[in-house]
Amino acid sequence: MLLSNWNNYPRxxxxxxxxxxxxxxxQMLEMNRYCIPRGLGRSYGDCSMNRFVISTPKFCRFIxxxxxxxxxxxxxxxxxxxxxxxxxxxxxxxxVTPGTSHVTLGGAIASDVHGKNHHLHGAFGSHVLDxxxxxxxxxxxNCSRDxxxxxxxxxxxxMGLLGLILSARIRLVPLESVFIRQKTLPAKDLDELMxxxxxxxxxxxxxxWMDCLQKGKKLGRGLFMLGEHCRAGEAPHAxxxxxxxxxxxxxxxxxxxxLTNPGIKAFNSLYYTLNSRRKGRSVTDLKSFxxxxxxxxxxxxxxxxxxxxxxxxxxxxxxxxxxxxxxxQHIHSFGLHPYLAVLKLLGPGQGPLSFPMxxxxxxxxxxxxxxxxxxxxxxxxxxxxxxxxxxxxxxxRMQKDMLWQGYPRIKEFLNLKKRLDPENKLSSLxxxxxxxxxxPY
Amino acid sequence: xxxxxxILGAGSDIARxxxxxxxxxxxDLYLAGRHPEELEKDARDLQLRYxxxxxxxxxxxxxxxxxxTFYESLEPGPYGxxxxxxxxxxxxxxxxxxKHWEKIxxxxxxxxxxxxxxxxxxxxxxxxxxxxGISSVAGDRGRKANxxxxxxxxxxxxxLSGLRNRLHSKGVxxxxxxxxxxxTRMTRDMDLPARLTASPEQAARDIFKAxxxxxxIVYTRWMWRWIMLVIKCIPERVFKRMSI
Ligand SMILES: Cc1cc2nc3c(=O)[nH]c(=O)nc-3n(C[C@H](O)[C@H](O)[C@H](O)COP(=O)(O)OP(=O)(O)OC[C@H]3O[C@@H](n4cnc5c(N)ncnc54)[C@H](O)[C@@H]3O)c2cc1C
Ligand SMILES: NC(=O)c1ccc[n+]([C@@H]2O[C@H](COP(=O)([O-])OP(=O)(O)OC[C@H]3O[C@@H](n4cnc5c(N)ncnc54)[C@H](OP(=O)(O)O)[C@@H]3O)[C@@H](O)[C@H]2O)c1
Numbered sequence: 001m002l003l004s005n006w007n008n009y010p011r012x013x014x015x016x017x018x019x020x021x022x023x024x025x026x027q028m029l030e031m032n033r034y035c036i037p038r039g040l041g042r043s044y045g046d047c048s049m050n051r052f053v054i055s056t057p058k059f060c061r062f063i064x065x066x067x068x069x070x071x072x073x074x075x076x077x078x079x080x081x082x083x084x085x086x087x088x089x090x091x092x093x094x095x096v097t098p099g100t101s102h103v104t105l106g107g108a109i110a111s112d113v114h115g116k117n118h119h120l121h122g123a124f125g126s127h128v129l130d131x132x133x134x135x136x137x138x139x140x141x142n143c144s145r146d147x148x149x150x151x152x153x154x155x156x157x158x159m160g161l162l163g164l165i166l167s168a169r170i171r172l173v174p175l176e177s178v179f180i181r182q183k184t185l186p187a188k189d190l191d192e193l194m195x196x197x198x199x200x201x202x203x204x205x206x207x208x209w210m211d212c213l214q215k216g217k218k219l220g221r222g223l224f225m226l227g228e229h230c231r232a233g234e235a236p237h238a239x240x241x242x243x244x245x246x247x248x249x250x251x252x253x254x255x256x257x258x259l260t261n262p263g264i265k266a267f268n269s270l271y272y273t274l275n276s277r278r279k280g281r282s283v284t285d286l287k288s289f290x291x292x293x294x295x296x297x298x299x300x301x302x303x304x305x306x307x308x309x310x311x312x313x314x315x316x317x318x319x320x321x322x323x324x325x326x327x328x329q330h331i332h333s334f335g336l337h338p339y340l341a342v343l344k345l346l347g348p349g350q351g352p353l354s355f356p357m358x359x360x361x362x363x364x365x366x367x368x369x370x371x372x373x374x375x376x377x378x379x380x381x382x383x384x385x386x387x388x389x390x391x392x393x394x395x396x397r398m399q400k401d402m403l404w405q406g407y408p409r410i411k412e413f414l415n416l417k418k419r420l421d422p423e424n425k426l427s428s429l430x431x432x433x434x435x436x437x438x439x440p441y
Numbered sequence: 442x443x444x445x446x447x448i449l450g451a452g453s454d455i456a457r458x459x460x461x462x463x464x465x466x467x468x469d470l471y472l473a474g475r476h477p478e479e480l481e482k483d484a485r486d487l488q489l490r491y492x493x494x495x496x497x498x499x500x501x502x503x504x505x506x507x508x509x510t511f512y513e514s515l516e517p518g519p520y521g522x523x524x525x526x527x528x529x530x531x532x533x534x535x536x537x538x539x540k541h542w543e544k545i546x547x548x549x550x551x552x553x554x555x556x557x558x559x560x561x562x563x564x565x566x567x568x569x570x571x572x573x574g575i576s577s578v579a580g581d582r583g584r585k586a587n588x589x590x591x592x593x594x595x596x597x598x599x600x601l602s603g604l605r606n607r608l609h610s611k612g613v614x615x616x617x618x619x620x621x622x623x624x625t626r627m628t629r630d631m632d633l634p635a636r637l638t639a640s641p642e643q644a645a646r647d648i649f650k651a652x653x654x655x656x657x658i659v660y661t662r663w664m665w666r667w668i669m670l671v672i673k674c675i676p677e678r679v680f681k682r683m684s685i
Contacts, residue, residue: 018626018629020626021479058454061482061483061485061486062485062486062489062490063482063485063486064485064489065489082490085490086489086490
């Protein structure tokens with residue numbers, strides 16, 4: 001079948017085999033020379049793509065749940081959405097969640113995903129107590145911070161290259177209500193936006209939406225959003241999560257791009273104006289706060305059949321201000337506008353290939369069109385020169401040096417790779433492009 | 442236990458998806474099949490997600506002698522029964538070896554009669570409940586690609602129809618499900634036309650709806666009812682020349 005991840009680029013002919021049981025996992029690794037695990041394919045790029053793919057979403061059973069201590073164990077293909085359905089009614093929530101609930105537990109660990117609370121609570125891996133890893137040689141390792149801690153650390157953010165995560169135990173956080181107190185602050189430029197992140201560092205959840213179409217004095221204007229869980233007493237009413245619904249599905253794939261430049265420009269201005277007027281506080285539910293796009297299924301099709309790219313980088317805190325200015329200016333000079341831009345302040349990271357480092361991360365969605373790749377190559381230089389790096393889960397095109405210079409602990413990772421997978425059995429298109437695996441396709 | 446349902450061949454993709462529907466509706470479950478260790482994991486999963494009771498257990502459709510004891514070991518006795526096991530087999534092998542065609546017939550037909558006869562007697566006594574059998578559109582007309590399988594499914598459909606007739610006045614409902622194409626382990630190497638193919642979850646939703654909405658014969662996906670209507674109307678003298 002024709003396979004692509006969320007951004008529909010690249011697209012390759014691939015064979016997906018559904019994983020259902022642990023026994024099958026071993027067989028699949030033995031039978032196939034090169035393969036890569038894939039969860040729900042919500043990454044933007046080629047990290048979970050290969051000619052042969054071990055597809056995990058059917059390997060998704062709940063193994064145990066300690067409702068007193070908030071400890072949950074599931075098979076790796078369980079989606080965060082299904083996990084939330086079970087834990088929320090019991091008064092628990094995920095310690096870290098990305099901007100969509102349609103990702104698997106294995107995918108969340110393998111990309112060491114971050115949420116709006118990264119500056120306080122770290123990435124997903126920080127909340128994994130232990131995990132069971134099937135190595136390409138057929139051993140099952142039970143690793144944690146105490147046992148095989150080097151492997152444990154590297155698997156978190158390891159992009160599926162060290163072994164297949166079979167199951168994991170994670171620590172949940174207590175939840176008193178399904179409501180979030182939200183505060184929205186309009187910022188007239190980049191300085192003000194970054195100022196808000198500084199000022200509200202103690203806030204639990206923070207993120208900013210940036211209007212990238214503004215230039216000059218308004219460069220980097222945006223909306224800063226802050227969220228706190230409502231305590232039981234503060235919640236407007238005491239009901240738990242609204243029943244999960246399927247969400248409206250886009251009726252068809254538009255033959256061409258449905259999002260256009262003038263349309264996006266008008267939308268950005270309107271969004272900014274409306275929200276700046278409505279500024280201040282409001283109460284919203286978990287789903288609208290964390291997963292605003294999950295209600296609209298297949299929104300990725302709006303970019304048309306040629307797909308889109310998300311460019312997400314992080315810059316060290318000291319060089320963030322100047323760096324972001326520079327990047328926005330480059331984007332303007334190329335005349336290619338991102339349709340969505342999200343800014344976030346990150347805290348320290350963990351594993352050797354884990355993305356976060358203390359500093360600002362910006363995620364930009366671009367429709368694929370002429371000139372985009374050369375713009376991104378230009379941005380790469382800026383990011384690299386300032387000591388930043390690119391998120392592997394959002395990468396479909398960067399070159400080797402971005403990995404080798406951006407991730408200083410890459411050697412450590414490669415040593416483990418050699419130890420656990422000397423034949424490079426687990427390899428993805430991305431790992432070959434980046435020189436982690438040299439074997440043929 | 443609340444209205445427990447016994448699923449036979451509970452490891453099948455369609456059955457696993459149906460297990461979620463039934464558990465979400467509050468039914469307790471007996472999950473029976475040839476891999477009780479995996480079914481025990483499924484049972485644990487369903488218990489955690491839906492706060493029901495569930496158990497995995499061993500059942501082999503071909504071991505007729507064990508069926509009576511197996512059924513009577515279920516305590517409390519099932520309120521409903523879902524028969525999901527099946528074997529497509531390989532037509533060319535069925536032409537060559539007796540062992541193979543026997544296995545197809547015994548799995549899709551004889552094994553069903555064996556366990557359903559026992560279950561029917563118990564449910565008749567209880568005076569309530571349902572029996573749901575997963576047959577196939579392949580049983581609606583014999584085609585060269587899978588007529589051994591198809592004829593066994595035809596036998597199963599006919600048996601279920603008779604059973605429905607017998608149990609109707611006794612308060613026991615009998616439901617025949619005829620899937621067209623479903624993307625499962627059984628069909629994983631086939632190139633199935635997307636528009637006519639259901640996911641196991643879709644098929645399970647259709648099947649669950651049939652249980653609540655008091656249907657007798659359901660096709661999944663729905664268009665298969667009309668497709669098979671047309672196919673059944675083709676005169677044999679034309680059909681014999683066709684390749685579908
Ligand atoms: C709308 C949207 C919002 C997002 N927001 C965020 C965000 O806020 N923060 C963030 O960090 N990310 C975000 N992401 C990215 C997403 O969280 C990650 O790409 C995540 O890894 C996707 O998980 P998946 O299950 O779809 O895995 P896939 O995309 O299928 O795979 C991702 C990687 O995980 C590996 N993998 C998957 N399963 C296993 C396994 N069982 N064992 C070993 N390796 C495995 C794959 O090999 C691959 O390298 C967002 C994505 C979308 C579409
Ligand atoms: N998929 C389709 O397109 C399609 C179309 C029409 C009808 N159907 C019918 O739908 C039903 C479910 O099939 P499926 O598509 O979900 O395929 P499946 O996943 O292959 O399920 C078949 C199941 O039957 C079980 N089984 C086979 N022989 C058995 C035996 N002797 N004793 C106990 N269990 C036995 C298998 O158990 P193991 O796990 O032990 O192998 C397996 O779980 C079958 O009756 C099939 O004929 C399917």
